[in-house]
Amino acid sequence: MTTFATLLYELEAETGILTITLNRPDKLNALNAATIEDIRTAIQRAQDDPQVRGVILTGSGAKAFVAGADIAELTQLDEISARRASERGQEAFCSIEESSKPIIAAVNGFALGGGCELAMACHLRVAAENARFGQPEVNLGLIPGYGGTQRLAQLVGKGKAIELLLTADMVKADEALRLGLVNHVVPQAELLSFTRALLLRILTKAPLALGLCLDCVNAYYDQQRQGYQTEANGFARCFGSEDFREGTAAFLEKRPAAFTGN
Known part of the structure; x- marks a missing residue:
């Protein structure tokens, strides 16, 4: 079993919920190369592990989800190594x-720069009332490098994304909710319990169908794929699944479905 230097990996066996906690509290969970690699490895392990059904991604402490990148590390990069770092971060995110398994970000504080990019890569975002979001890279003479320019526009629209990128303004949790950057805002003390309850509700559904829904939505934003054709293919695939037969039988028999993911 791989151990991680920068995060905690905790699987709740009875529910299949995996909690990944970024764990550099002395650095406000800032992302460095080691953290990016740990995230990539942890997500791959979760995807490959049949015991993992869904993931909560959060940060340690009450102040920061991820406060940004490790600036000291960034200053050591040149153009070639910076491109590699960006590509590696994009790959991890x-x-x-x-992922075919639902991943929810529980944003427990500042989600700035790479932290905002990490939250946006998750399928859903639940924010504590004290959470703050932003892409402040232009303050450092930089731009986001882990997909922020792309996902921010997808979530809040082109015009607002450009404004936030160019001004480096921080957005409070309630404004992030209004913009569509997050799905829910809850008190800090309720963040993990609310996120867990949301994920448990999702996990009552057919696993194959959940994964195909995620794949179809992603296809809409992928220029190399046809979203409608992806949907038709996924729809057809469901009809060959045991989950479809179980789901329809349960509906007709007026009982809860017992899905297996097959």
Whole structure:
């Protein structure tokens, strides 16, 4: 079993909920190369582990989800190593977005720069009332490098995304909810319990169908794929599944469905 230097990996066996906690509290959970690699490895392990049914991603402490990138590390990069770092971060965050298992960010404080990008890569976002979001890279003479320019526009629209990117303004949790950047805002003390309850509700549904829904939505934003055809293919695949037969039988028999993911 792989151990992680920068995060905690805790699986609740009875529910299949995995909690991944970014764990650099002395650095406000800032992302460095080691953290990016740990995230990539943890998500791949979760995807491959049949015991994992869904994931909660959060940060340690009450102040920050991820307060940004490790600036000291960034200053050591040149153009070539910076491109590699960006591509590696994009790969790690795309593995979150492309996971067939639902991944929810529980944003417990500042989600700035790479932290905002990490939250946006998750399928859903629940924010504590004290959460703050932003892409402040232009303050450092930079731009987001882990997919922020792309996902921010997808979530809040082109015009607002450009404003937030160019001004580096921080957005409070209630404004993030209004913009569609997060799905829910809850008191800090209720963040993990609310997120867990939301994920448990999702996990009562057919696992195959959940994964196909995620794949179809992602296909809409992928220029290399046809979203409608992906949907038709996924729809057809469901009809060959045991979950479809179980779901329809349970509906007709007026009983809860017992899905297996097959």
